[in-house]
Amino acid sequence: PERVKAEIEDLIGIEAGDALLVSAKTGQGVEELLEAIVARIPPPAGGAEEPLRALIVDSWFDPYLGVVSLVRVKEGRVAPGDRILVMSTGRSYEVGEVGVFTPRRRPCPALEAGEVGYLIAGIKDIDGAPVGDTLTLAARPAARPLAGFRKVKPQVFAGLFPVRSEDYEDLREALAKLRLNDAALFYEPETSQALGFGFRCGFLGMLHMEIVQERLEREYGLELITTAPTVVYEVLTRKGEVLQVDNPARLPPAGEIQEMREPILSAQILVPQQHLGAVIQLCEERRGVQKRMQFHGSQVALSYELPMAEVVMDFFDRLKSVSRGYASMDYAFERFQPADLVRLDVLINGERVDALSVIVHRSQAYRRGRELVERLREVIPRQLFDVALQAAIGSQVIARQTVKALRKNVTAKCYGGDVTRKRKLLERQKEGKKRMKQVGAVEVPQEAFMAVLQVGGQQGRKR
Known part of the structure; x- marks a missing residue:
């Protein structure tokens, strides 16, 4: 226990001197834990006689009951028959049922300050009771809503x-x-x-x-x-505007871009010493910059700055693979940093497929483009004409593959005679395929869009 306390203080940075020794397996220390919860966690401050303020902690939609809300009553009291007001929308509803989970749903006469339970008010609108909103009584509303939850930004x-x-x-x-x-x-x-x-x-x-x-x-x-998943990039245009781009198709033309910035993560990785080399190699392959390395017994704590785009694909899978499942990782957004980024487009028979476009670092663009068109050649079915697959940066094609046409043996019934007869048939077939290529459309299968993900995942395996 003392060794674990020391590691908690070193790695997490919190005081562990008064940590309780508890075992869920044997039950040791459970009673002391419950007593500590009662002693250390303050009781609810609000009273049942004050105006109702209840925080919506969670909500889900029931096809028979409508929206069921899990609420924490901070102040006041709510019971069936009360008319409640959703403070963000201003809509009011009549409470049909309140209760608690034990763990099944059990109705009760009322919920008072300090209690957590469910509330059903016949709300049929999906957005009628958003999480983090405040409920109050329509007849006696509260002066101001509760603080709610901090809005989380998608990454x-x-x-x-x-x-x-x-x-x-x-x-x-x-x-x-x-x-x-x-x-x-x-x-x-x-x-x-x-x-x-x-x-x-x-x-x-x-x-x-x-x-x-x-x-x-x-x-x-x-x-x-x-x-293919992508992260949010910052784009500084030549007009001085800063754009947030989360879709490669919305990237401005290259001539209008002055600078592109990619999101950088601060990653904390904990790994056994015997797998340290493989984890460092993985981080370096993903353009990581090492900031700190600390040894704690048989464990090593690594601190790296990594581009978020390199992490979202398959970094966790690769980390678990190279460490045989022993490495763990925690990360947080650090900043936006200028980088040499380009949009890699895929053209099928000269037409750009916007759903296959990705934003990559210029140093990796050629390899990613070549691997992507090779993978697409395997999954796009053959047509009666040649299908050209190209990877391009702007107007510059950097990789190409061709899905060869299905050919019918037009000379099978041509017995004997001069060779010019066979040539005439082959030339006629060639002309027909040219016309077909002009009007023929290529149907892109679902596997082609998955190929973008698989190409990203092959980055570390091929090295």
């Missing part, structure tokens, strides 16, 4: 598009229901030339994005295409 953005265009409204409704109890989720309508109508969504990180996508597919039965 990672990606496009979500339904595979079937008729599912667009279902996707909108599903995102609105998820947004009800997930304040960090952001979404806005987006249109793509390749994918049609969808939504640009903001997430806290890759794990958050995967959870939201999984819930949309499992709980709401939607089939989705997810574009």
Whole structure:
């Protein structure tokens, strides 16, 4: 225990001298822990006779009951039959039921100051009771709302598009229901030339994005295409404007950009000594800058500054892989830093596919472009004409692959005779394929958009 206390003080920086020794497995110290909670945590300050102020901690949508809100009553009292007021919207509703979780829902006569419970008021509007809002009584309203929660800014953005265009409204409704109890989720309508109508969504990180996508597919039965995730960049234009760009398609033309800045993270990594070399190599590959290294027994604490764009793809998976699952990481946004960034476009038969565009560092653009077109050549089905796949920075093509055309053996029935007969048939086939290429459209499969993610994940494995 003393060694663990010392490590907590060294690594986390908090005083651990009065830490309680508790074991959930054996039950040792649980009673002392409960007594310490009663002694050290102050009781609620408000009284039941004051005007009602209840903070909405969480909300979820029930198809039969409407919006169910989990509330913490700071001051006052609320009971069934009371008419409550949502302070941010000004709308009022009649309370139908209040109660507590034990862990099942159990109705009770009222909720008073200091209690946490649920409240049902027949709210059918999904945005009727947002998390962090304050509830008060319509007949005796409070003078001011509670402080609420600090708004969280999304760090990672990606496009979500339904595979079937008729599912667009279902996707909108599903995102609105998820947004009800997930304040960090952001979404806005987006249109793509390749994918049609969808939504640009903001997430806290890759794990958050995967959870939201999984819930949309499992709980709401939607089939989705997810574009490559990207972070928010700052763009300084030649007119002196600073733009926030979260979508490569919205990047201004290169001639209008004076400077681009990428978000930098301050990452704290804890790793066993035997895996230190592999973790340092991974961080250096991702353009990391080492700030500090401390040894604590068999563990090493590393402090790195890493570009957020290098972390959001598959950094956590690679970190766990090279450390055999022993490394852990915590990070926080540090600042925006100027960098030599470019937009890498993918052209299919000369047409730019906006959903496949990515913003990368110039030093990695050639490798990423070559790997991307090679991967696309594997997943795009062959047509009756050649399909040119190109990776380009502006008007400069940096990589190219060709999906070869399917060929019918037009000379199979040509027996004997002069060779000019066969040449005439082959030339006629060649002319037909030229005309077909002019009018033929290439259907890009879902796997092509996943290829952008897989190419990002191969960065460390190929080295």
